[in-house]
Amino acid sequence: MTDVVTMDKIVALCKRRGFIFPSSEIYGGVGSTYDYGHYGVLLKTNVKNEWWRAMVGERDDVVALDSAIIQHPKVWEASGHLAGFTDPLVDCRTCKLRFRADHIDVSACGKKPSKHPGEHSECDLTEARDFNLMFETTVGPVKEEGATVYLRPETAQGIFINFKNVLQFSRKKPPFGIAQVGKSFRNEITPGNFVFRTREFEQMEMEFFVPPAEAERWFAYWLAERERWYTELGIRPDHLRMRAHDADELSHYSSGTSDVEYRFPIGWSELEGIANRGDFDLKAHAEHARDKLEYVDTASGERYVPHVIEPAAGADRATLAFLVDAYDEEELENETRTVLRLHPRLAPVKVAVLPLVKKDGQPEVAKELYADLRRRMQAEYDEGGSIGKRYRRQDEIGTPWGVTVDHQTLEDRTVTLRDRDSLAQERFPIDALGDELERRLRAAWTSPKLAA
Ligand code: ATP
Numbered sequence: 010m011t012d013v014v015t016m017d018k019i020v021a022l023c024k025r026r027g028f029i030f031p032s033s034e035i036y037g038g039v040g041s042t043y044d045y046g047h048y049g050v051l052l053k054t055n056v057k058n059e060w061w062r063a064m065v066g067e068r069d070d071v072v073a074l075d076s077a078i079i080q081h082p083k084v085w086e087a088s089g090h091l092a093g094f095t096d097p098l099v100d101c102r103t104c105k106l107r108f109r110a111d112h113i114d115v116s117a118c119g120k121k122p123s124k125h126p127g128e129h130s131e132c133d134l135t136e137a138r139d140f141n142l143m144f145e146t147t148v149g150p151v152k153e154e155g156a157t158v159y160l161r162p163e164t165a166q167g168i169f170i171n172f173k174n175v176l177q178f179s180r181k182k183p184p185f186g187i188a189q190v191g192k193s194f195r196n197e198i199t200p201g202n203f204v205f206r207t208r209e210f211e212q213m214e215m216e217f218f219v220p221p222a223e224a225e226r227w228f229a230y231w232l233a234e235r236e237r238w239y240t241e242l243g244i245r246p247d248h249l250r251m252r253a254h255d256a257d258e259l260s261h262y263s264s265g266t267s268d269v270e271y272r273f274p275i276g277w278s279e280l281e282g283i284a285n286r287g288d289f290d291l292k293a294h295a296e297h298a299r300d301k302l303e304y305v306d307t308a309s310g311e312r313y314v315p316h317v318i319e320p321a322a323g324a325d326r327a328t329l330a331f332l333v334d335a336y337d338e339e340e341l342e343n344e345t346r347t348v349l350r351l352h353p354r355l356a357p358v359k360v361a362v363l364p365l366v367k368k369d370g371q372p373e374v375a376k377e378l379y380a381d382l383r384r385r386m387q388a389e390y391d392e393g394g395s396i397g398k399r400y401r402r403q404d405e406i407g408t409p410w411g412v413t414v415d416h417q418t419l420e421d422r423t424v425t426l427r428d429r430d431s432l433a434q435e436r437f438p439i440d441a442l443g444d445e446l447e448r449r450l451r452a453a454w455t456s457p458k459l460a461a
Contacts, residue, residue, distance in 0.1 A: 019274075056355060095141050108198075162195050167191075192212075207325065228318050241453070245456050273330070286317040335351040348405065375392070378442070409429045412437075422439045
């Protein structure tokens, strides 16, 4: 099986089936902003739920948090975002386009797109200027008198400023973590590649606080854990790699960062960054807030500022990677079958219940089965169109199982259970179906694209 996926095919499928579409379309859209429709919401919710399950549900040492998007402006002073969260920007006076100075070699000249900015005789580039990526707004009824605040560009700082609260209420001691999922905003100069880089996106971040001497060990631990998360959810291992930052790429506070990268059709690109942030953040906030952000062991009296290991992932990027990795086409009965070979736990709909014909008592039995199944998992009932068409519709949204009620069902209470990937069909007793599908949902899974 060759990998047929392209970004254009993903964008088209997402639009066609209402996963993700351009925002404000009736007004002509706003650049690089997207809305998620029904299946997109279900898929991204599953991605986030799997993250919560791995980070919090199945552990004893991580707790959840949901901090505000608008925080005290001093947060961003302390974190260094006000001064340093900038991209170097270059304008072209001729074509009026704006480029990231560090992306010139992958940008196209406005006059002659086959060349890079600066390479055409008419290019007239300005010097690079720093451009802060934070969105600014004001709180208070009168704009002029209000205080300037920022939409958070990452969720992480909301965790650091709550370190003391959590320490007090959660009865945790290092090593322990605080996890958060939520929207972040960055006024990206060159957004693009669908939901890979947008100005409004969701992050899934966890700050893991450890005794300083254990930082290296936990850094290695989280690298392995995060890699495992993606592969267990079906990402093909040969499409995933860990890339350690070179010394000149490292943030000033980081003693080690590795990116989890996925091989998108646009090339290897970051899905998640895992950083050993040392004690930079807690110390910076302690200083700016004139407070103590440290751990004190009540038994030994020992006190220290914990070091922090941060796995920072993007929910939209992960969703895109799962879609890309799952996308497949195959020739079937002289037609191209488009199928999303998603991990069943990520699939927006787990099971479709289909009466073979819309008569002879079949819809009634099918609806009864549907009512039972949908209490246990996301299910869909569909009686419109030929059975082949209905299967194709489910294949396109990645539904792993199709259940068909036919004339035999009315005789022996068995149904046909169809597998999305192998297309195998087996007769299955209706009364055991719910338990069986729940068992399959819990089972380990690997992408059938791997075997091909
Ligand atoms: P990049 O280098 O791609 O701009 P980054 O290194 O600035 O990303 P982080 O600050 O480490 O990103 O954020 C953690 C994660 O949040 C990223 O790995 C990515 O998954 C997600 N993310 C960051 N910026 C965006 C964006 N503009 N659109 C969508 N997701 C984003």
